Amino acid sequence: MTVAQLHRKPTQRQRLLAALRNGPVNETRFAAPDVLDGGTPIQRVAARVYELRQAGYWIDTVRQSNGTATYHLRAEPGTAAAGEAADHRAA
Numbered sequence: 781m782t783v784a785q786l787h788r789k790p791t792q793r794q795r796l797l798a799a800l801r802n803g804p805v806n807e808t809r810f811a812a813p814d815v816l817d818g819g820t821p822i823q824r825v826a827a828r829v830y831e832l833r834q835a836g837y838w839i840d841t842v843r844q845s846n847g848t849a850t851y852h853l854r855a856e857p858g859t860a861a862a863g864e865a866a867d868h869r870a871a
Contacts, residue, residue, distance in 0.1 A: 795819055796828045800839065800853035807849050825851075 790798070795817055799805045809815070810822035822828060829839055829851055836857030842850045855861035 790819075792822045793828050793831055796822065796825065797832060797837070797853075800832075800837075800851060804842075804850050804852045806844070807851070825849075 796805070796810070799809070799816055805816070805825075807825040810817075810825055812821040815821055826849065829841070833839055837853065838855040838861060840852045840854055842852065844850060
């Protein structure tokens with residue numbers, strides 16, 4: 781790993797994935813001024829979730845009555861559960 785890589789800020793996708801690995805994430809947790817991880821706000825959390833799904837992550841969405849969404853990481857790429865989710869989506 782180079783020095784530049786060590787000092788590079790994590791991407792929005794990386795930040796969201798780290799939060800999901802710790803439990804469910806409501807999209808408002810990445811809004812200003814109280815960002816969950818102390819970083820800059822993520823305005824389009826759903827777009828980052830979509831990108832993670834395209835990369836093979838199994839993420840469930842639960843819509844809240846107030847119109848926001850809560851995301852749950854169910855499986856990571858390469859796991860049996862992720863394969864089951866892909867099979868289910870293809871059916």
